[in-house]
Amino acid sequence: MIKISDKYLTPFKSKHIKKFWDGLKDKKLFAPKCKKCGIKFFPPLAHCPKCLSKEIEWFELSGEGTLYSWTSIEYSVEQSYILGIIELKEEIGRSIARIMAKEKDLKIGMKMKAEYLNIDNSYFLSWTPVS
Numbered sequence: 689m690i691k692i693s694d695k696y697l698t699p700f701k702s703k704h705i706k707k708f709w710d711g712l713k714d715k716k717l718f719a720p721k722c723k724k725c726g727i728k729f730f731p732p733l734a735h736c737p738k739c740l741s742k743e744i745e746w747f748e749l750s751g752e753g754t755l756y757s758w759t760s761i762e763y764s765v766e767q768s769y770i771l772g773i774i775e776l777k778e779e780i781g782r783s784i785a786r787i788m789a790k791e792k793d794l795k796i797g798m799k800m801k802a803e804y805l806n807i808d809n810s811y812f813l814s815w816t817p818v819s
């Protein structure tokens with residue numbers, strides 16, 4: 689069991705990407721699509737990274753990806769976790785989030801799936817290897 693402290697979990701929840709945060713409550717992963725130029729992108733932003741339009745619509749992602757890289761963050765023996773970069777299956781970007789696994793079980797390129805954490809009524813995206 690991996691212990692998580694909420695001490696370090698204080699995400700900035702911009703109102704412009706509320707759909708993303710709300711989706712995590714329902715165990716769904718949403719990404720923005722620009723209504724003006726049509727590109728899909730991740731991580732969510734308040735505006736399109738290509739044309740800067742703020743006209744955004746949302747679509748649901750598969751919650752699948754592959755492990756691009758990771759590192760171990762260690763505050764102390766009790767306070768450590770793995771931060772990973774996941775290439776989304778949809779190939780629209782990469783997710784940087786916690787990985788709920790032991791470092792010895794990770795391998796670059798392995799299949800990963802989204803995992804939705806509820807910690808004190810705050811919802812977080814994390815990833816776990818597909819077994």
Ligand SMILES: [Zn+2]
Pocket residue numbers: 722723724725726727736737738739740741
């Ligand atoms: Zn655009």
